[in-house]
Amino acid sequence: xxxxxxxxxxxxxxxxxxxxxSYGLQTQAGGPKRTSLTKRVAAPQDGSPRVPISxxxxxxxxxxxxxxxxxxxxxxxxxxxPACSVEPTNFPVIxxxxxxxxxxxxxxxxxxxxRGHTKQVCDDISRRLALLQEQWAGxxxxxxxxxxxxxxxxELSSHRWDAADDIHRSLMVDHVTEVSQWMVGVKRxxxxxxxxxxxxxxxxxxxxxxxxxxxxxxxxxxxxxxGSPDSPQTIS
Amino acid sequence: xATYLEFIQQNEERDGVRFxxxxxxxxxxxxxxxxxxxxxxxxxxxxxxxxxxxxxxPVLCSRPTCKAxxxxxxxxxxxxxxxxxxxxxxxxxxxxxxxxxxxxxxPAELMPQFSTIEYVIQRGPQSPLIFLYVVxxxxxxxxxxxxxxxxxxxxxxxxxxxxxxxxxxxxxVQVHELSCEGISKSFVFRGTKDLTAKQIQxxxxxxxxxxxxxxxxxxEHPFVSSRFLQPIQKIDMxxxxxxxxxxxxxxxxxxxxxxxxxTGVALSIAVGLLEGTFPNTGARIMLFTGGPPTQGPGxxxxxxxxxxxxxxxxxxxxxxxxxxxxxxxxxxxANRAATNGHCIDxxxxxxxxxxxxxxxxxxxxxxxHMVMGDSFNTSLFKQTFQRIFSKDFNGNFRMxxxxxxxxxxxxELKIAxxxxxxxxxxxxxxxxxxxxxxxxxxxxxxxxxLDPTSTLGIYFEVVNQHNAPIPxxxxxxxxxxxxxxxxSTQRRIRVTTVARNWADAQSHLRxxxxxxxxxxxxxxxxxxxxxxxxxxxxxxxxxxxxxxxIRLCQKFGQYNKEDPTSFRLSDSFSLYPQFMFHLRRxxxxxxxxNSPDESSYYRxxxxxxxxxxxLIMIQPILYSYSxxxxxxxxxxxxxxxxxxxxLLMDTFFQIVIYLGETIAQWRKAGYQDMPEYENFKHLLQAxxxxxxxxxxxxxxxxxxxxxxxxxxxxRFLLSKVNPxxxxxxxxxxxxxxx
Numbered sequence: 001x002x003x004x005x006x007x008x009x010x011x012x013x014x015x016x017x018x019x020x021x022s023y024g025l026q027t028q029a030g031g032p033k034r035t036s037l038t039k040r041v042a043a044p045q046d047g048s049p050r051v052p053i054s055x056x057x058x059x060x061x062x063x064x065x066x067x068x069x070x071x072x073x074x075x076x077x078x079x080x081x082p083a084c085s086v087e088p089t090n091f092p093v094i095x096x097x098x099x100x101x102x103x104x105x106x107x108x109x110x111x112x113x114x115r116g117h118t119k120q121v122c123d124d125i126s127r128r129l130a131l132l133q134e135q136w137a138g139x140x141x142x143x144x145x146x147x148x149x150x151x152x153x154x155e156l157s158s159h160r161w162d163a164a165d166d167i168h169r170s171l172m173v174d175h176v177t178e179v180s181q182w183m184v185g186v187k188r189x190x191x192x193x194x195x196x197x198x199x200x201x202x203x204x205x206x207x208x209x210x211x212x213x214x215x216x217x218x219x220x221x222x223x224x225x226x227g228s229p230d231s232p233q234t235i236s
Numbered sequence: 237x238a239t240y241l242e243f244i245q246q247n248e249e250r251d252g253v254r255f256x257x258x259x260x261x262x263x264x265x266x267x268x269x270x271x272x273x274x275x276x277x278x279x280x281x282x283x284x285x286x287x288x289x290x291x292x293x294p295v296l297c298s299r300p301t302c303k304a305x306x307x308x309x310x311x312x313x314x315x316x317x318x319x320x321x322x323x324x325x326x327x328x329x330x331x332x333x334x335x336x337x338x339x340x341x342x343p344a345e346l347m348p349q350f351s352t353i354e355y356v357i358q359r360g361p362q363s364p365l366i367f368l369y370v371v372x373x374x375x376x377x378x379x380x381x382x383x384x385x386x387x388x389x390x391x392x393x394x395x396x397x398x399x400x401x402x403x404x405x406x407x408x409v410q411v412h413e414l415s416c417e418g419i420s421k422s423f424v425f426r427g428t429k430d431l432t433a434k435q436i437q438x439x440x441x442x443x444x445x446x447x448x449x450x451x452x453x454x455x456e457h458p459f460v461s462s463r464f465l466q467p468i469q470k471i472d473m474x475x476x477x478x479x480x481x482x483x484x485x486x487x488x489x490x491x492x493x494x495x496x497x498x499t500g501v502a503l504s505i506a507v508g509l510l511e512g513t514f515p516n517t518g519a520r521i522m523l524f525t526g527g528p529p530t531q532g533p534g535x536x537x538x539x540x541x542x543x544x545x546x547x548x549x550x551x552x553x554x555x556x557x558x559x560x561x562x563x564x565x566x567x568x569x570a571n572r573a574a575t576n577g578h579c580i581d582x583x584x585x586x587x588x589x590x591x592x593x594x595x596x597x598x599x600x601x602x603x604x605h606m607v608m609g610d611s612f613n614t615s616l617f618k619q620t621f622q623r624i625f626s627k628d629f630n631g632n633f634r635m636x637x638x639x640x641x642x643x644x645x646x647x648e649l650k651i652a653x654x655x656x657x658x659x660x661x662x663x664x665x666x667x668x669x670x671x672x673x674x675x676x677x678x679x680x681x682x683x684x685x686l687d688p689t690s691t692l693g694i695y696f697e698v699v700n701q702h703n704a705p706i707p708x709x710x711x712x713x714x715x716x717x718x719x720x721x722x723x724s725t726q727r728r729i730r731v732t733t734v735a736r737n738w739a740d741a742q743s744h745l746r747x748x749x750x751x752x753x754x755x756x757x758x759x760x761x762x763x764x765x766x767x768x769x770x771x772x773x774x775x776x777x778x779x780x781x782x783x784x785x786i787r788l789c790q791k792f793g794q795y796n797k798e799d800p801t802s803f804r805l806s807d808s809f810s811l812y813p814q815f816m817f818h819l820r821r822x823x824x825x826x827x828x829x830n831s832p833d834e835s836s837y838y839r840x841x842x843x844x845x846x847x848x849x850x851l852i853m854i855q856p857i858l859y860s861y862s863x864x865x866x867x868x869x870x871x872x873x874x875x876x877x878x879x880x881x882x883l884l885m886d887t888f889f890q891i892v893i894y895l896g897e898t899i900a901q902w903r904k905a906g907y908q909d910m911p912e913y914e915n916f917k918h919l920l921q922a923x924x925x926x927x928x929x930x931x932x933x934x935x936x937x938x939x940x941x942x943x944x945x946x947x948x949x950x951r952f953l954l955s956k957v958n959p960x961x962x963x964x965x966x967x968x969x970x971x972x973x974x
Contacts, residue, residue, distance in 0.1 A: 006928070009615035009940065016890070016949070018931050018940035020615040025932060026622065037857050037886060037926060038848055039869040042810040045803070066902050066916045067863055120416060124473050172392040173622060176385040184476040187392060191469060 003144060003174060004028070023173035098146040100136045104129065106153040107189060114192040121188065128185025135182070145175050152186070161194040240808070244753050251352045251732045252282030253716075254847050256760050258751035259739045260698065262648075262706050266741035267698035270748070271788040273652070273673065275695040275760045279846050280718040280730060281636055282352075283688040285629050289354040290344055294729060297321040298328050301666065304644050307733035308348045309713055314338050322713055323644055345731075352732040362725040365637070366465060366519035367394060368401040370506050373485040374495035375526040375612070379585070382613035383524055384479050386621050391476060393625040395633075396469035401509070402478065405502035406485025406495065407531070411440060411509065412478060414466045420478055425505060427498025430533040430565075433572070436508035440464065462513045493539045497527055499591070500534020500565055503580070503598070507569050510578050518637025518721040519578040520604070520685065526584075526612070528591040534565040536591035545589045548827045548835075562594040570601040574659045577638035579604040579685030583621065584833075585612045592833035600840055603639075603657040603685035607936055608837045620936045628688070633723035639683040641692065643667065644715040648700045648707055648738070651679050655763040656692035657844045658683045669697040674767055686720070689935075691846045693763040711735040749792060752808045758815035759850045766824050766839050774827060778820050785816045817958070818855040818872065829955075838889065841936070849888055856887040856956055861923050863915070873958040879945070884923040885953055888938065891927045892952045895944035903944075 004024045009017025107129055115122055135141055148171055155164035168187050171179050240258065248254050255276045261267045267274055295306040302324040311320040314337060317330045330337070337343055344350050369387060373380065394400065402412040409425040423440055425431070431439070442462065468475075489495045506521045528536045528545055536558055537545040546556035573580055579602040584590040587610055599606040605624065609617040628634050640661065643651050650669035653676030661680040668679050673695040675681065683690065696714075700707070713735040722728050739747050761784065769777045788809075795803040805813070823830050823838045830838070842853050860870045861882040870876040870883075877883065879897040886892075895903065899920075902908075908917040931940060943949040 007615075010611075010613055013611040014609065014614040014616060014939075016939040016941045017610075017614045017616055018619070018891075018937050019928075020619060021932055026619070026626075037859055037869075037884070037930070038852075040811060040814075040855065040857070041869050041871045043814050043871060043873075045805070045810075065905075066907055066913055066919075068912055069915045121473075128473075169392050172389045176389045180385055180388045180476065181480065184388075184391065184473050188473060191396065 003148075003170070023170040026173075098143075098150045100133065103136075103146070103149045103153050104133055106157050107132075107186065110156060110189055110193050114189070114196060116196075117192060121192070125185040125189055125192075128182040132182040132186075135178075141178055142175070145171060145178050156190060156193065159193075159197060161190060161197075164190050240751055244756075247734070248847070250349070251734055252279035253277070253732060253734055254753055254756040255736065256753055256757040257736075257748060258753060259737050259744075259748045260712055261741040261748055262698070262738040263700050263702040263704065263741070264698050265702045269741070269791065271784055271791060272752075272757045272761060273695050273764075274649075274698060275673075275693060275756075276714075277691050277693055277756055277759060277847050277850075278641075278716055278732075279689065279691045280639065280641060280683075280716065280732075281686060281688050281690065281720070282846075283628065284352065284354075287352065287354060289356045289728060291356050291358070292333075293357060293359075294345070294355050294731060295319075295328075295331060295334070297324060297326055299324050299326040302326060302644075304715055305717060305731050305733075306343075306345050307715060307731065308346055308351055309733055309735055310346070312346060323646055323715070351734060352730065355729045355731070357719075357727040357729060360727060362727070363514070363517040363721075364467070364725060365395065365398045365633075365723065366401075366510070366514055366517065367398060368403065368465065368506055368510060368519065368521045370403045370405065370502050370521060370523045371482070372497060372499070372523075372525040372527070373404050373406045373482060374489075374497050375484065377484065379526060379612045380482070380484055382611070382618070383526075383585075384482055386612065386618055387479050387524075388476050390621070390625065391468060391472050393622070394468050396467070398468050399465040399514075400468055400471065400475065401465040402475065403502055403506055403509075404482060405498050407487040407498065409498055409502045409505055411464060411505060413463045414471045414475060414478075415463065416470065416474060420474070425501060427496065427501050428532045430501055430504055431508070433508040433511050436505050437512035440509060440512070442509070442512040464509060465513060492541050494530050494537070494541055495527065496531045496539060497525070497529050498532045499523070499525055499529035499595075500562070501532045503534070503566070503569055507573050507578070507580075511572065511576055515576045516638075517577060518684075519576075520635075520637075521573065521578060521580045522583065523581065523595075523598075524583045524612070525586075525590055527586050528589060529562070534562050534594070536562050536594050545591075546593075546832060548830075548832055551832060559594060562591070563597070566595045567597045567601075570597040571659070573598070574602045574682060574684055577682070577684050578602065579637070581605040581607075581624075581685075583607045583609075583617065585609040585614070585617050587611075589831050589833040592836045596836040596840055600657055600843065601659050603683045603690065603844075605685075605936075606837055606840045608833070616937050616939065623935045623937070626935075634687045635723055636686050637684065637721040637723075639686050639718055639720035640680055641683060642680045642717045642719075643694060644679070644717070645696065646707070646713045648698060648712055649714065650697045650699050652676055652695040652697045653678075654681055654692050654694045655767045655843060656683075657686070657690060658692060669699070671697055673764060683720075689846050689849070690844055691850075693760050695760070695764075706738045706740065711737055749806060750808055754809055754812040754815070755851055756847060758812060758819070758854060759847055761816075762819050762824065762850070762854055763843060765819065766842055769825055769839075774825065777825055781816060781820055781825070785813065789813070814872075815851070815855055822854055824853070841888070845888075852886055853888040856885050858957075859884045859923070859926070861919060863919065867922065867926070871958075872956065874954075874961045876957065877953070882919065882923050883953065884926060885956065886930060886938075887952075887956065888934075890939045890941055890952055891930055892941045892943065892949075893923050893927060894950060894953050897945040900944035900946075 003022045005022045006025065007020045009019055011017060111122060111125055111129065148167055152164050152167040155167060168183060168190065172183055244254065244258065253276050256272050257270065257274055260274060261270055297304045302321060304321050304323045306319060309322040317335065318327050319330060320327050334343065345353050375383065401414065404410045405427065407427055409427055410422040413421040485495060487496060503523060510519050510521065530537060530539045537543065546559060550556045551559065570580065580598040581604040582592065582595055582599050584592055592606065592608065596606065598604060607617065607620050624635065626634055645651060645667045651667050652669045653672045653674035655674035658675060658681035660675050660678040661682055663678050663680040665679050668677060674693065713733065716732045718730045720728060741748060765777055765781050768780065792809055793803055793805050819825060823835060824842050827835050842850060855872060858870050858872050858876060859867050860876060861867045861884065862880060877896065880899060881896045882899055883894040885894065902916060903920065907913040908920055931938065941949050941952055
């Protein structure tokens with residue numbers, strides 16, 4: 001679902017600027033991994049510099065072509081080779097156009113649901129939704145942004161708050177220039193809907209269990225406790 | 237020795253500890269003759285996905301001068317419910333909760349596989365994380381725009397209950413009051429006059445410090461905040477607008493002048509603000525700057541462009557006017573922040589120097605980050621900044637706050653000091669040695685900002701007298717206790733207890749030799765060298781390093797006198813001389829070709845990375861790709877540069893891909909696009925894929941250089957390799973090998 005792409009860095013401002021990875025690729029990486037390129041070679045103890053045999057010598061006349069595919073062994077990369085390469089890839093074009101109404105209507109409905117909260121907040125959100133509409137209608141938003149917004153409202157309508165939140169984050173990271181002005185409104189809308197629905201759940205169910213009762217969104221649960229607070233746990 | 241390598245690796249994976257020696261010489265005299273001190277690299281918060289924290293508090297030894305934590309090395313009498321502390325031999329009663337334990341029903345902390353264990357502390361309030369942005373507005377338009385966007389993006393990456401604040405500066409310093417009402421207010425300070433903490437707090441109306449966190453009702457967070465630091469979930473929309481509306485510093489900059497930048501006062505206000513509102517709680521001050529401080533306390537250079545900022549040459553000739561005073565100013569701020577458990581990050585993006593040399597203590601003493609880039613509008617800055625907020629396998633931030641590290645040793649050892657991103661807590665005791673190495677005179681240090689790769693070098697001294705018998709049990713022990721604030725706001729304690737065998741160096745030298753960890757030793761010696769380089773002259777440090785290498789080779793090398801070709805070192809020492817060779821040419825000890833800021837930047841990262849990354853910095857990794865087989869590591873030597881090979885070099889700060897002459901010609905001819913030469917396309921792609929894996933994960937993001945034989949950027953490779961083949965000796969060897 002997340003976009004996985006690599007763009008080249010900003011060569012104008014930093015001539016050895018590294019390539020830019022999309023949010024999807026960065027979170028996929030899972031954080032600092034032990035790099036597999038860590039081996040070293042000991043220097044020869046007799047002190048002479050090694051000159052391994054090379055097929056061509058420097059300054060020789062123009063060389064022939066590389067070995068043909070059928071003969072030579074294909075050198076596998078040291079690490080696992082991910083699907084994307086460092087060079088930029090083309091993004092597949094979506095056949096059907098994402099419609100503004102499909103995105104805007106669910107967002108406005110969600111906002112109406114939240115009208116019970118502070119007027120200030122709702123006005124603020126609605127102002128930003130208006131901005132979103134204006135930019136979309138004015139053709140200022142790119143296709144990936146529109147596509148992902150459609151996905152976001154789908155997740156929002158299905159009450160999958162974490163997924164919607166993740167999409168909002170990926171849009172902020174990958175397309176901040178386009179979305180920064182109004183995306184924070186969408187983010188707040190997700191948060192408001194989430195807290196609203198958890199209130200409704202706790203009202204409906206009089207015997208709410210700890211799992212279902214979400215007090216503060218975004219705080220992740222602890223590890224399953226190994227032992228109770230009073231006695232040390234024995235581990236088999 | 238395959239078994240020792242495995243032993244070393246297993247211990248590192250489990251405990252995050254690597255010792256220079258894994259069998260310890262049993263007397264002080266013998267230990268000094270080993271040349272490399274007994275020391276270890278400790279990664280206190282090493283990621284352990286397989287180690288769930290336990291939800292109870294640790295059991296402590298009852299002796300007030302000891303207080304070691306119950307660990308697998310303790311003798312236990314299950315019948316009498318007593319345990320003997322392995323450090324002070326005190327017999328302790330188990331607390332009532334442990335009445336049910338037995339040989340077959342052991343608590344986790346007594347099991348050998350839990351030599352490293354993490355406790356969650358239940359008592360005490362949990363305070364939210366705090367992020368205070370201090371933003372330079374004397375930037376070019378597109379730079380400022382890029383920075384604003386990165387900051388707006390970061391609001392989406394922070395947890396909703398984190399507190400956030402904003403200070404902007406240029407000629408003046410503005411502290412923004414964050415409120416939900418429409419009007420944005422700010423307090424403006426002159427950038428020329430430094431203020432004391434009390435003055436700042438008075439002027440901002442913070443005369444009564446915020447209440448220390450009250451006892452939280454279950455499942456509710458007490459949102460104690462001030463007008464200047466508000467929870468994200470309340471303030472994100474307004475702050476996004478506020479950031480979006482930030483303008484360049486309005487004061488005009490005339491031709492031939494630098495903008496007036498009051499970094500010193502801005503940072504001072506930030507430190508004072510947090511001191512007054514949230515002392516002793518985890519917080520990050522994040523300074524974003526696009527140029528050097530040019531006015532007020534902490535200024536590093538004047539505003540006239542014709543007077544350049546100090547270079548190493550200027551410093552050596554004692555021609556750096558502002559350096560001492562500015563360094564003192566930032567050191568004072570760094571110490572205040574460290575005392576309060578706050579860390580200071582510096583994100584400096586500019587084409588010229590920004591004063592990192594003077595400001596480095598802010599990051600180094602508090603454990604904050606230092607990021608150096610060319611512009612805020614580069615992928616290097618944007619992605620490095622994003623990675624600050626990276627999450628672990630549980631969805632929690634990797635960053636941790638307010639750590640104190642305490643080290644306890646068995647009687648035969650004392651603590652000489654530590655080198656890393658920490659400050660001393662000045663805790664004296666029986667374990668503390670009088671001979672200092674690094675930050676010494678203490679058995680406890682504070683690390684205000686840390687993450688799972690933060691690593692300290694800890695140095696020990698063996699104090700057993702010569703010819704005294706080996707201690708009963710034959711093993712020495714060390715316990716590392718790290719208390720910290722986890723990013724989920726829980727307080728946790730990570731306890732690591734390790735032991736190693738003593739050996740008599742005179743009769744068992746071979747055992748000690750076989751258990752030498754050359755990689756750890758190289759990094760530990762390098763850290764000492766870099767620590768010395770901060771206060772000593774460069775050539776003196778190199779002479780010291782050389783002398784240590786010579787002494788080590790004299791002690792452990794096998795050779796016949798008068799016969800240089802007979803010199804041999806055993807396997808466990810075989811890479812060590814190479815490491816020393818590359819270390820003395822490295823940017824950590826050689827300042828030539830680097831500005832003072834660059835040297836400070838490299839040293840900052842070196843003094844905190846784990847062993848693998850530190851080793852990459854000392855001696856870059858070089859891999860060779862060819863048609864002859866799978867990619868292989870090759871010697872970091874000019875003889876590895878061949879026409880039909882592609883080289884991938886990782887120096888930690890740069891990833892360099894270098895195409896040999898023939899490969900470059902083939903690429904230019906376009907063979908990779910022809911279907912019958914598909915294997916050539918794969919060959920070109922292989923190092924790119926491996927480079928990508930490194931680029932995707934490393935913090936800070938390295939620079940990426942893709943070059944070929946004859947290319948101008950090939951100099952990155954050529955300057956690192958050992959020049960065994962040069963134009964002087966090429967024809968001597970080359971002709972013979974044909």
